[in-house]
Amino acid sequence: MLTIARSLYEKIIEHARKDHPDEACGVIAGPIGSDTPTRFIPMQNAERSPTFYRFDSREQLMVWREMDDNDEEPVVIYHSHTATQAYPSRTDISYASEPQAHYVLVSTRDESETEFRSYRIVDGEVTEEPVSISQLSPGGRPPYPRNDPPPIRVPSKA
Amino acid sequence: MAIEVRIPTILRSYTGGAKAVEGAGTTLDELLNNLDAAHGGLRERLVDGEKLRRFVNVYLNDEDVRFLGGLETPVKDGDTVTVLPAVAGGAR
Numbered sequence: 001m002l003t004i005a006r007s008l009y010e011k012i013i014e015h016a017r018k019d020h021p022d023e024a025c026g027v028i029a030g031p032i033g034s035d036t037p038t039r040f041i042p043m044q045n046a047e048r049s050p051t052f053y054r055f056d057s058r059e060q061l062m063v064w065r066e067m068d069d070n071d072e073e074p075v076v077i078y079h080s081h082t083a084t085q086a087y088p089s090r091t092d093i094s095y096a097s098e099p100q101a102h103y104v105l106v107s108t109r110d111e112s113e114t115e116f117r118s119y120r121i122v123d124g125e126v127t128e129e130p131v132s133i134s135q136l137s138p139g140g141r142p143p144y145p146r147n148d149p150p151p152i153r154v155p156s157k158a
Numbered sequence: 159m160a161i162e163v164r165i166p167t168i169l170r171s172y173t174g175g176a177k178a179v180e181g182a183g184t185t186l187d188e189l190l191n192n193l194d195a196a197h198g199g200l201r202e203r204l205v206d207g208e209k210l211r212r213f214v215n216v217y218l219n220d221e222d223v224r225f226l227g228g229l230e231t232p233v234k235d236g237d238t239v240t241v242l243p244a245v246a247g248g249a250r
Contacts, residue, residue, distance in 0.1 A: 092247035
């Protein structure tokens with residue numbers, strides 16, 4: 001199961017909506033072994049494409065080094081599909097190489113409703129897992145501050 | 159002195175769990191052959207025939223070797239080579 005703070009969940013959706021119709025991608029880092037996503041890192045899609053994404057290789061090196069220095073790992077690796085369902089494609093599966101990561105897929109094909117699903121992809125095998133959205137702030141310790149801005153609502157054109 | 163090669167989690171089964179190993183050579187190609195002698199199978203995961211696999215990024219110091227000379231990129235003692243899995247995919 002993926003447990004993710006509401007604020008991070010909303011940031012992923014916001015990023016996916018902003019880059020639509022191109023695919024958006026990024027990482028949420030967390031302490032190694034914690035299985036807890038805490039630090040949101042939106043990445044550039046070097047392909048700027050509605051059907052493909054690739055982390056910019058230089059940006060990836062910098063981000064991966066930073067995680068290394070902080071004793072973090074990519075807990076969530078997310079990207080969006082903008083015209084199809086939020087299910088890993090054959091390309092997604094062939095590239096998946098972080099067995100400890102939650103691969104989050106977001107679909108923005110519907111203007112008003114965003115599909116948000118999570119998978120494990122290990123040795124080419126895809127297993128969907130439940131997503132639990134936590135009201136706690138990332139990392140789960142301090143309570144969600146009352147003066148936090150209200151949750152971002154995905155704008156609906158309906 | 160030698161060339162330090164940083165290995166991602168997914169490939170550490172080839173290095174006995176080590177995060178970094180050392181090798182020698184004057185080009186990336188030579189370096190990978192040199193590493194393969196001590197860590198059999200590692201080269202095959204990075205190279206397909208004469209080219210780097212598209213599933214991996216290989217950096218010389220801070221630069222993606224695809225923008226340098228690929229496998230022919232010159233390397234020297236004191237350099238750091240970093241291997242990362244490429245993160246890519248998409249609906250296509």
